[in-house]
Amino acid sequence: MKVFPEDLLYSREHIWVRVDGDMATLGITDYAQECLGEILSIEFPEIDTYVERDEAFGSIESTKAVVDLIASVSGTIVSVNEDINDDIGIINSDPHDTGWLVVIEMDDMEQLDDLLDASGYHDFVMQQETD
Template sequence: MKIFPDDLLYSREHIWVAVDGNMATLGITDYAQEKLGDVDEVDLPKVDSFVERDEPFGTLESANDVFELVSPLSGEIVNVNEDIMEDVTILNSDPYDAGWIVVIEMKDPEELDDLLEIQGYQDYIAEEE
């Protein structure tokens, strides 16, 4: 059974977003990590780099696939989770807490309006399966 915290927003590219003021923490959903399988390599951007909405900002690799991390928001990367660089298994075991990926200072908080709440995301992935 997939887990989806109800206090997050979700993109159609399977990225979750936790908002705190103008900061947004991003990670992959349980659905994404399950599809990907055991992650064995992570490629993430540097702090202070700028990401554009709907543009890739990194990749996750497993034996099954390469998963492109597509940013649901535009902004500056202010923090990168160094822990997952050292231990990629965190992404599979705890994608919502310890497995966060980056923190972005949002350029345009109105972009949040295009993200899905939990029910919309569950409906979206039900259509994909």
């Protein structure tokens, strides 16, 4: 069963965003981890790296594919989830909480307006599955 937490925003690239002031925590959605299967490795940017919205900020390798992680917002990476180095499986088992990927200090809060709420993301996923 797909999970779409109401307190998150979502990109069409299957990245979720949790906003706290000007900080945005990003991770892959439950739908994305389900499609990818078992996550094998991940590449993160360095802390203090500037990332642009709609550009890759890393990549994930799974049993099915290697995919770029696309930034939903522009800003500076202020934290990466070091716990993933010890247990990469948390991306699959808890993608919306302990499996978070990075925290970005956002430059432009208006970029959040382009993201989907849970209902919009649910509809987007359902449409993708029927296409």
